[in-house]
Amino acid sequence: MAEKVSVAEVAEKMYKMVKEAQGMRKLKAMDLTKNIMEIYGDRVDKQTCKDAIREIIETEKCVYTYFGGSYIELPHKEGAANP
Amino acid sequence: MADAPKKRTTDIGPPHYEQFLPPAIKKNYGQWKYHEILRAGVMKHVAENGDAVYTVRAGGSRLMSIDKIRMICDLADKYADGHLRFTSRHNIEFMFTDEKKIDTLIADLKKIGHPVGGTGPSITSIVHTQGWVHCHSAATDASGIVKSVMDAVIGHFENMDLPAKCRIALACCLNMCGAVHCSDIAILGIHRRPPKINHDLLHKTCEIPNVVSACPTAAIKPTTVNGKPSVTVDEERCMFCANCYTVCPSMTLNNPLNDGVSIWIGGKVSNARHEPMFSKLAIPYIENNPPRWPEVVEAVVNIIDVWKNNARKYERIGEWIERIGWPNFFKLSGIEFGKMHIDDFKHAGLTFKRSAQLTY
Amino acid sequence: MADELPKTPMLDELEKGPWPSFVSEIKMAAKRSPASKDLLGILERSYQEKIGHWKHGGIVGVLGYGGGVIGRYCDVPQDFPNVAHFHTIRVNQPAGWYYKTDALRKICDIWEKRGSGMTNMHGSTGDIILLGTSTDQLEPIFEELTAIGFDLGGSGSDVRTPSCCLGKSRCEWACYDTMAACHDFTKNYQDELHRPAFPYKFKFKFSGCPNDCVASVARADMSIIGTWRDNIRIDQKAVGDYASAGVDVTKEIVNLCPAKCMDWDGKMLKIDNSTCRRCMHCINVMPKALRPGKDTGACILIGSKAPIVEGALLSSVIVPFIKMEPPYQEIRDLVERIWDLWCDEGKNRERIGEFIQRVGLGNFLEMIEVEPAAQMVAHPRENPYVFYEEYFEEGEEEAEN
Numbered sequence: 001m002a003e004k005v006s007v008a009e010v011a012e013k014m015y016k017m018v019k020e021a022q023g024m025r026k027l028k029a030m031d032l033t034k035n036i037m038e039i040y041g042d043r044v045d046k047q048t049c050k051d052a053i054r055e056i057i058e059t060e061k062c063v064y065t066y067f068g069g070s071y072i073e074l075p076h077k078e079g080a081a082n083p
Numbered sequence: 084m085a086d087a088p089k090k091r092t093t094d095i096g097p098p099h100y101e102q103f104l105p106p107a108i109k110k111n112y113g114q115w116k117y118h119e120i121l122r123a124g125v126m127k128h129v130a131e132n133g134d135a136v137y138t139v140r141a142g143g144s145r146l147m148s149i150d151k152i153r154m155i156c157d158l159a160d161k162y163a164d165g166h167l168r169f170t171s172r173h174n175i176e177f178m179f180t181d182e183k184k185i186d187t188l189i190a191d192l193k194k195i196g197h198p199v200g201g202t203g204p205s206i207t208s209i210v211h212t213q214g215w216v217h218c219h220s221a222a223t224d225a226s227g228i229v230k231s232v233m234d235a236v237i238g239h240f241e242n243m244d245l246p247a248k249c250r251i252a253l254a255c256c257l258n259m260c261g262a263v264h265c266s267d268i269a270i271l272g273i274h275r276r277p278p279k280i281n282h283d284l285l286h287k288t289c290e291i292p293n294v295v296s297a298c299p300t301a302a303i304k305p306t307t308v309n310g311k312p313s314v315t316v317d318e319e320r321c322m323f324c325a326n327c328y329t330v331c332p333s334m335t336l337n338n339p340l341n342d343g344v345s346i347w348i349g350g351k352v353s354n355a356r357h358e359p360m361f362s363k364l365a366i367p368y369i370e371n372n373p374p375r376w377p378e379v380v381e382a383v384v385n386i387i388d389v390w391k392n393n394a395r396k397y398e399r400i401g402e403w404i405e406r407i408g409w410p411n412f413f414k415l416s417g418i419e420f421g422k423m424h425i426d427d428f429k430h431a432g433l434t435f436k437r438s439a440q441l442t443y
Numbered sequence: 444m445a446d447e448l449p450k451t452p453m454l455d456e457l458e459k460g461p462w463p464s465f466v467s468e469i470k471m472a473a474k475r476s477p478a479s480k481d482l483l484g485i486l487e488r489s490y491q492e493k494i495g496h497w498k499h500g501g502i503v504g505v506l507g508y509g510g511g512v513i514g515r516y517c518d519v520p521q522d523f524p525n526v527a528h529f530h531t532i533r534v535n536q537p538a539g540w541y542y543k544t545d546a547l548r549k550i551c552d553i554w555e556k557r558g559s560g561m562t563n564m565h566g567s568t569g570d571i572i573l574l575g576t577s578t579d580q581l582e583p584i585f586e587e588l589t590a591i592g593f594d595l596g597g598s599g600s601d602v603r604t605p606s607c608c609l610g611k612s613r614c615e616w617a618c619y620d621t622m623a624a625c626h627d628f629t630k631n632y633q634d635e636l637h638r639p640a641f642p643y644k645f646k647f648k649f650s651g652c653p654n655d656c657v658a659s660v661a662r663a664d665m666s667i668i669g670t671w672r673d674n675i676r677i678d679q680k681a682v683g684d685y686a687s688a689g690v691d692v693t694k695e696i697v698n699l700c701p702a703k704c705m706d707w708d709g710k711m712l713k714i715d716n717s718t719c720r721r722c723m724h725c726i727n728v729m730p731k732a733l734r735p736g737k738d739t740g741a742c743i744l745i746g747s748k749a750p751i752v753e754g755a756l757l758s759s760v761i762v763p764f765i766k767m768e769p770p771y772q773e774i775r776d777l778v779e780r781i782w783d784l785w786c787d788e789g790k791n792r793e794r795i796g797e798f799i800q801r802v803g804l805g806n807f808l809e810m811i812e813v814e815p816a817a818q819m820v821a822h823p824r825e826n827p828y829v830f831y832e833e834y835f836e837e838g839e840e841e842a843e844n
């Protein structure tokens with residue numbers, strides 16, 4: 001079986017996904033996980049994805065947001081999402 | 084969030100309940116034999132070993148200041164060794180073993196403005212949502228209507244004078260943070276106009292595919308307005324549910340001219356006798372009339388009176404109406420039946436009368 | 444600073460009358476808190492104009508958590524600057540909502556210093572709600588709350604704060620230890636509660652008996668309702684005592700039994716337990732004479748929700764009976780199979796109840812490896828459009844022999 005991908009690598013990849021989607025599509029944790037699993041196949045598992053999400057959030061590269069459901073986005077400026 | 088504290092504690096969960104249990108409750112945990120309601124708001128629970136615990140239940144308002152919480156703590160210190168609990172319907176309960184404390188506690192509660200009751204065949208505190216106090220999608224206020232209705236029906240809180248229990252709930256929009264849809268009487272805030280779209284801001288604040296997919300009736304389509312990406316709403320299809328507004332702040336539903344209240348009745352969640360059932364539409368629309376919504380209060384009082392005067396013992400509103408039939412309910416209550424009472428969403432056909440078993 | 448309260452002629456009307464007044468509550472807090480003072484002002488304006496003045500604000504929280512804070516801003520900050528930010532904090536309540544006053548007072552002290560002084564005891568889901576603070580206070584509040592042993596509740600697409608009835612602590616009808624189960628599940632799913640990873644919210648509610656005092660059948664994605672499998676315990680003498688005290692056993696109990704499984708001849712109360720539906724009516728009316736059986740546990744129902752998005756649902760049976768003993772491994776395994784499936788196949792904002800409606804209960808059961816049981820339906824299907832999955836091929840019968 002292929003070598004496992006590191007949490008750091010997955011986190012970096014996820015961060016890029018969020019950055020690219022920003023403004024076009026809001027991504028949920030499960031979208032990130034699904035995309036990653038598609039890219040790396042059996043080289044990642046759900047726990048790695050979970051840990052990676054935790055990493056991008058806790059290093060403040062991304063934040064959780066809520067718009068009728070929870071998403072993961074780049075940090076907003078305070079009040080910026082409000083008309 | 085520049086300098087987050089160095090040692091953050093996370094994921095500890097709530098404190099363990101055991102440290103908060105009154106001693107007599109802890110001692111007899113799982114050993115209760117039976118209970119009696121001594122009078123409205125006062126219960127006696129007896130354990131297998133003969134121990135008795137008295138509970139006094141006071142009505143609360145969901146919106147409370149820390150000043151009031153401290154007053155309530157003072158009473159808990161004085162009467163219940165510093166223990167208290169809240170019920171799922173905003174009531175406050177004091178538990179102790181000395182029967183003699185009951186009357187003075189009730190008097191002290193009266194002094195800080197809290198009535199005692201809400202047990203057995205009565206009306207208990209109304210569960211409700213935030214309304215204009217804190218919510219962005221509220222079609223009405225919650226606390227103001229609740230206060231006005233409770234002022235009018237407090238007699239049924241302090242006395243167990245109804246055929247069965249009556250659970251009233253209020254939600255200030257269809258989001259129903261309070262899930263009121265299985266209440267004996269549900270007061271529900273409603274919008275009646277399609278969203279107003281802020282085309283200048285929409286593309287900045289909302290992802291258009293999310294907005295389009297938020298609509299349960301597929302009324303929303305992407306479009307371009309003044310060169311900016313935006314959406315249109317097919318007003319014929321819109322059922323004013325505000326799902327779109329929940330995901331996109333640039334689609335406001337709030338409309339002071341048209342927002343108001345509807346009243347739904349006959350739901351229940353307990354399994355006693357009849358299975359749980361949804362509340363059904365009684366009154367489609369009552370205008371917002373702050374500060375005391377007299378028309379809403381009158382409608383609720385009327386429904387309770389008609390039920391009280393006609394139901395048999397143990398019949399909750401829904402069980403009573405099921406026995407006498409909806410035509411009789413409309414006749415007795417004087418509420419007019421009309422087109423809006425007839426369901427037209429999914430599976431509406433199941434709610435049509437499909438027999439000749441009729442009353443006249 | 445906040446010595447003079449704004450004029451609120453409309454709200455003042457709501458200080459009249461016998462029921463506790465929320466306006467008086469806000470006024471008490473407003474004596475000390477500028478935010479509560481502006482809350483009075485902005486609410487009076489809403490009453491005058493018949494419209495709310497709050498806006499979404501889904502972008503604030505504490506570091507690392509995606510739940511527990513509801514962002515809120517007002518749309519007239521120039522007039523009410525002290526409620527320009529007015530975020531809500533959900534604090535996970537102890538199971539059964541029991542408190543000691545010292546713990547409550549500590550929460551009040553934090554909230555006096557760092558917030559509006561207004562609360563909900565409690566919110567609809569069960570949390571303590573601290574109503575109204577600004578973004579810069581969120582981290583300090585979180586730090587101080589955890590220091591006294593409290594943590595935030597859920598919000599967004601995560602496990603919402605579980606809640607339960609008081610169960611065995613004071614109720615003789617509790618068929619399992621609801622508070623223990625609620626606490627156990629809450630502790631066990633901290634990650635799922637604080638870090639939203641689902642298509643939408645997921646609520647657990649624990650009721651000790653079919654009276655369902657926390658309304659789990661209407662408001663929980665997973666409703667765990669206590670019940671029993673053996674016979675109702677009858678104390679015939681106590682039944683007689685009720686009868687002589689004026690209870691009309693035939694009219695009030697036997698005739699109202701939905702299963703019509705009871706009989707009373709003036710001396711003996713008989714129950715056909717094989718058809719008793721465990722509805723609780725007879726037990727509710729004569730608690731000294733009748734009690735649930737001794738082989739107790741719970742039935743698990745799934746999928747209830749309010750109307751948003753696809754219409755309201757009640758929960759429906761998925762496990763007719765299960766023993767409720769820690770560590771609840773069987774239920775946990777089931778929950779995890781359900782979550783895995785829902786995260787893989789569920790659509791954004793689709794609750795589990797809606798998901799089941801979409802894929803069909805039969806298919807859902809298959810996907811989560813649960814055997815169908817007759818208790819799961821009110822009645823078998825009425826329509827003949829059956830998707831048959833097994834059939835014979837020509838010549839197959841012989842091949843098998």
Ligand code: SF4
Nearest residue numbers: 298321322324325327
């Ligand atoms: S209010 Fe509801 S029905 Fe109307 S457009 Fe918005 S989502 Fe669609």
Ligand code: SF4
Nearest residue numbers: 700719720722723725
């Ligand atoms: S619990 Fe309900 S169904 Fe069973 S015997 Fe009592 S009343 Fe009848």
